[in-house]
Amino acid sequence: MGIASQGFLLLFLPLSLLIYWLLLRRPRQKLLFLSLLSLLFYAIAGKEYLLLLLGLSAATYALARVRKFTLGILLNLLALAFFKYGGFGLQQAGLLAQAWGLQAALPLLNLALPLGISFYVFKHISYLVSVRRGRCPAASDPWLFFTYAAFFPSVSAGPLSGYPETASQLQALPSRLEPANLYQGLLHISAGLAKKILIADILRDALGAGLFGSAATGEGLAWAWLSLLIYAFQLYFDFSGYTDLALGIALLFGVTLPPNFNNPYLASNLAQFWQRWHISLSSWIRAYVFMPFSGWLLTHLGNRHKQLGMLLANLLTMTLIGVWHGTGWLFLLWGLYHGLLLSLRSLLAQRGVQIRGRFTGQALTFVAVLIGWAIFLSPDLAFAGRLFSGLLGLQGVGNLAPLLLVYDKFTLATLAIAMLLSALGIVEALHLPPARRAWVAAAWGLLGLLCILMLGEEVEFLYVLF
């Protein structure tokens, strides 16, 4: 059960809200209930790894209490590395051993990725660092810490919230639901579902046949660029749809989570793009990796090698973002690509080279991001080679007739709507124009219902896989 399933939206959520607002009065009761809900949600969604979440949270909580922060961070990183990269690491080590003619009998690790591990591990680390830096005291209430770590709307795919900001809300949960939170929560849910079901999933189905399928779609310039454009909007609407859902559900429980998107495809440069795309992850990496590392580099390299320090910090940060998204060399390459472009941009900016005109900046940034997605989406190097050969026009324009059979009018109309909403800057629920009339709100309600009708049993979000 995910947050976009009929089971969740028609049973789990309404029942939970009824109990939460009608039966429970005190903030403490509400907090315990949220803990229980998070536990139940995780048990239904990914029960195989419930003990891992509980154990890691308990260890993090205990280690923070005895101020063993480094150990806590290492433990969390170790768990993440084992489950996320263990299989890949062993496979690569085996290949390397083979290449050197060694007969290494390395075991094959075929572990399923525990639900949300990339997210809750980062939340644990954020908590440990916050306590270490004195931003907040170590949690004395294990329930408070667990609810922060496993808060069910955001446990699968974020957004990553900081402990001080979230804990302060969880400690003082409101006794009654504010009308503003109620309406905003419902609006976020409608908008999130609409983006996922009406846009992202339609584009995903088309890509399944056109980009990843075996259909003879020509594989030329048109195939490559159109597929890439569709992928860019599928990914954006998928993840921002998930985020709106998570934000909306949290709001209905009186908790405000940080936003994750701010019209990223309208960014005028790459640095701005990363301030607008997956904001909570970018902020986390900036706060806990980029700033400390660049500070350390500046101290050790001195001001004379400031540019080198910036380059190294950018490369490390972006590579980390790349590998956070998944195992495989192409994720690493994607991170490096962004790191290099960011460094190039800051070098040019230091020398006074600026792109003139906002639109030119936006267009160039969008193309750079698209090329990055070509690396990101490729399952292997051969596929990436095929895609880049198409992007560069090495296969010619390609045959449009079979391409337009796969990317039919329905897909192209959906893509056009996605692009229009992005261009207007009204993709995220936060940026939607506020309703002034009840009938506009009713239309959002109707839209929410129509999306639930189309849900089916289970909907998978791309970022849940990361």
Place this chain on the structure above:
Amino acid sequence: MTPPPPRKWLPLAALLAAGLALLAALRLAPAVLEPLREWLSQSQQPVGTLSNGLRMASTGLFLLIAGGGWLWQKRHAQQSEPTPTPGLAKGWGAGFLAAAAVVACTIIVANPRGMYPTNFYPPRWLLARPVKMDAYQALPVAPDLVILGSSRTFTIAPVDVQARLGYTAFNASVEGMRMAEMPAFVRFVTQEHPPGPMVLLIEAAPYAADDLVSERLPNRLLPYLSPDQAFSFIYNRYTSLLNLDHFSESVYQMLREPKESLDWSFQPDGMGILPLSSPAGLEEGVSQAIANIPAHCQPPSRAAMRYYQQVVDLAARYQMAVVFIIPPYHPRYYAAQMAPGSDFDACKAQAVAFLQAMAEEYSHIFFLDYTDPATIGSLDTAEGYYDYQHMTQENAARLLEAAAATLQQAYQIAEEWRTR
């Protein structure tokens, strides 16, 4: 300037007007709608025209309210942003609940899959379960032998059982039977007429199915389900009230002819009959089925194996013998399945091994594999098969002939068991 107070009746009226307009358009303007319908049905999406239409309408609505709001905001940039009031949340709730009520009521009234206790319209799907349950309940006593299975065993005739073996029989096979339902049906046939039949002849072919019970299961079978199945059954009834496919079917139900062929007719003893295919029709149907053979077979599911075991345990509790059979396929289809490169045999072998092991372990369990049509000496013409997987009564009688000795043995075991 203070905005005018929200008009609470407006969303409901707008929804009603939209519904009426849609119905009027569907009824009165086929010439305009036909090209649109054709275009919608050509879309990549797997569901029907109406579902596609609703998807597009929803996308349009999304664009309209988001884009319309943006335009309005551009024009009235000087106005301050309003604070969300309780009226807005009520408006959202009204829109959501009114539409949910319309959808749920349409599904309940049309009841295309027979899931709800209404019968204003003839069913859109074949619904053998309630028919068979009625017929079984109408029997004065339990028959000696009950046939359970999918539509592939519809044609095993109780009269043939009586003529060949001398046992009274009832055919309780239902369309799309899943192993998950089998224990409930075993409880039903036993508890409706205790002490129940002596022998159960059970089709063991749906070994790859998951552990979900069919949504066409009648509500009155609920007491015979296990608690987890009953929960999933009720949950399914609830979520099906807000399901696009069910809603589309309901609208079609009200506007169009039934979709699925309802040609099967059932005798009071539960046996099903279809009009015979023409030889050319049979050949064409088999060729089509061969073309649609999936690339990979489905191995037996763990869930199905769990239900086989439950049936075995229930049979022991009620002192019944069970004969599991896998009915034959049309010879051409069977040959295609067994062609080099196909892995069908590997999957079936797993199921066969499991069932044989059970037959060896328990004295009241038997297993007969008739997948190969040669094993029953099947008649390969249109008099023998309706299509690639449904045999006629003629071939069903041959299957009974092949299974006669085992059925007699099973009957004797159950008889000894009960008289002991």
